[in-house]
Amino acid sequence: xxxxxxxxxxxxxxxxxxxxxxxxxxxxxxxxxxxxxxxxxxxxxxxxxxxxxxxxxxxxxxxxxxxxxxxxxxxxxxxxxxxxxxxxxxxxxxxxxxxxxxxxxxxxxxxxxxxxxxxxxxxxxxxxxxxxxxxxxx
Amino acid sequence: xxxxxxxxxxxxxxxxxxxxxxxxxxxxxxxxxxxxxxxxxxxxxxxxxxxxxxxxxxxxxxxxxxxxxxxxxxxxxxxxxxxxxxxxxxxxxxxxxxxxxxxxxxxxxxxxxxxxxxxxxxxxxxxxxxxxxxxxxx
DNA sequence: TCAATATCCTACCAAATTGGTAGGGGATAT
DNA sequence: ATATCCCCTACCAATTTGGTAGGATATTGA
Numbered sequence: 001x002x003x004x005x006x007x008x009x010x011x012x013x014x015x016x017x018x019x020x021x022x023x024x025x026x027x028x029x030x031x032x033x034x035x036x037x038x039x040x041x042x043x044x045x046x047x048x049x050x051x052x053x054x055x056x057x058x059x060x061x062x063x064x065x066x067x068x069x070x071x072x073x074x075x076x077x078x079x080x081x082x083x084x085x086x087x088x089x090x091x092x093x094x095x096x097x098x099x100x101x102x103x104x105x106x107x108x109x110x111x112x113x114x115x116x117x118x119x120x121x122x123x124x125x126x127x128x129x130x131x132x133x134x135x136x137x138x
Numbered sequence: 139x140x141x142x143x144x145x146x147x148x149x150x151x152x153x154x155x156x157x158x159x160x161x162x163x164x165x166x167x168x169x170x171x172x173x174x175x176x177x178x179x180x181x182x183x184x185x186x187x188x189x190x191x192x193x194x195x196x197x198x199x200x201x202x203x204x205x206x207x208x209x210x211x212x213x214x215x216x217x218x219x220x221x222x223x224x225x226x227x228x229x230x231x232x233x234x235x236x237x238x239x240x241x242x243x244x245x246x247x248x249x250x251x252x253x254x255x256x257x258x259x260x261x262x263x264x265x266x267x268x269x270x271x272x273x274x275x276x
Numbered sequence: 277t278c279a280a281t282a283t284c285c286t287a288c289c290a291a292a293t294t295g296g297t298a299g300g301g302g303a304t305a306t
Numbered sequence: 307a308t309a310t311c312c313c314c315t316a317c318c319a320a321t322t323t324g325g326t327a328g329g330a331t332a333t334t335g336a
Contacts, residue, residue, distance in 0.1 A: 002226045004324065010248050027283075035240050040325055046284065059333025060281045075251060088140045102173050109271035110148050113213060116266070120258045128254070133247035142295065165312075178296055184313065197304030198310045277336100284331070293322070302313075 006083040008036045009044050010133070013078060016054070017070035017130040024056070024063030044082065051081040070134065076125035086125065087118040094118075144221040146174045147182050148271070151216060154192070155208035155268040162194070162201030182220065189219040208272065214263035224263060225256040232256075 011034045019025055027045060031038040045064050048054045055067040066073070079086055080095055090098035091105055092114045105111055149172045157163055165183060169176040183202050186192045193205040204211070217224055218233055228236035229243055230252045243249055 001223055001228070003322090007227065007248075014247065024282095037325065039327080042283075043285095043325095049283095056283060057333080058281085058283050058331080060335070062282050062333075064283090075255075085139055089145065090139070109152065109274035110145075112274040113262075113266050113271055117213075117259060117262045120262050121255060124251075124255045124258050128251050133251055136247035136250040141293090162311095175296065177298080180312075181296095181314095187312095194312060195304085196302080196310085196312050197306090199305065200303090200311050202312085279334105279336090281334080282332085285329085287327085287329105289324100289326075291323085291325100294320085295318100296320100297318075298316085300314090302311100304310085304312100306307100306309090 002079065002083050005040075005044060006079060008034075008041060009048065009078060009082045010075075012036060012041060012044060013048070013053070013066075013073070013130055014133050016064065016066050017073075017134050020066050020070055022065075024061065024065050026063045029063075047081060048078075051077075053077070053081070066130075070130035073130045074126050075128050075130075075133075076122060078130075079125065086121060087114065089114045092118050094122075140217065140221050143178075143182060144217060146172075146179060147186065147216060147220045148213075150174060150179060150182060151186070151191070151204075151211070151268055152271050154202065154204050155211075155272050158204050158208055160203075162199065162203050164201045168202075185219060186216075189215075191215070191219070204268075208268035211268045212264050213266050213268075213271075214260060216268075217263065224259060225252065227252045230256050232260075 012030050015030050015034055016025060027042055028038060030036065031041050045054060045056070049056055049064070053067060053073055054064050056062065056064050076086060085093040085096040087093040089111065090096065091100040091103070091111055100108070100111070103111070150168050153168050153172055154163060165180055166176060168174065169179050183192060187194055187202070191205060191211055192202050194200065194202050214224060223231040223234040225231040227249065228234065229238040229241070229249055237243070238246070238249070241249070
């Protein structure tokens, strides 16, 4: 399951995607518009910025905006930044790999099944983007 | 990510699958063989029993054993019993559905993407069984 | 240059979840 | 009768989750 934080991230990003190219958007605008706790949202947007998905501008007329086109931000990237691994087991994760204790990975049947599952999931999450989210909305 | 408990469940079930048809297996045998904390394992096996995947026998010569063939126990079932929902959002879950607050599900783009993801994941997890786990081990 | 605006940073907090442990009760085969 | 083995309840520490509070820092415009 995705954390509430990740769901907030998606909602904030959708809003920024809808307003792509219109200049900086205030945190508090996103907060009230998408009903996300202000200070909590602050942290989320900051993380997304550090992950190079967002750009920010301080001072009057400032705010947040997408650094790249909504078509270039896929769902897997967002989930990895805010939620963490996509694979169901650490020993199967591409970006958050951790070795299994007491298990010969080469011959582990559980691992094999989870690898197949991960590939099927990633095939979707890496192909779908913020653009798909906002244009599926109709 | 699957919890450690779920991983224990899979390892215990694999062991029982390998010994399918050989009568009851002691908790403590599974515990030492698969390196799972005894008392913790007790609870796991009990839950799997309540979910009708296992059968148990009390007293001397007792133990646990699979209630049905390893070919008939798919991975999605196990995950749902021990870990919970498979979908990435509650509003997309088939077995643990919860309504979204503040979101028109019919027109929610995030939901649409997560539904597609869920279907891709389930297609694998519902098709693969304990039998596939133990025979992928070679 | 100064004040207003807005992001950024650090610290804190309560509640829930996770990964266990402890200890005894109850059923059953011999 | 008793040794064996599953079953049940309660407890516990560590981590994660979902926030809040308050100020530091950067930018703009008057």
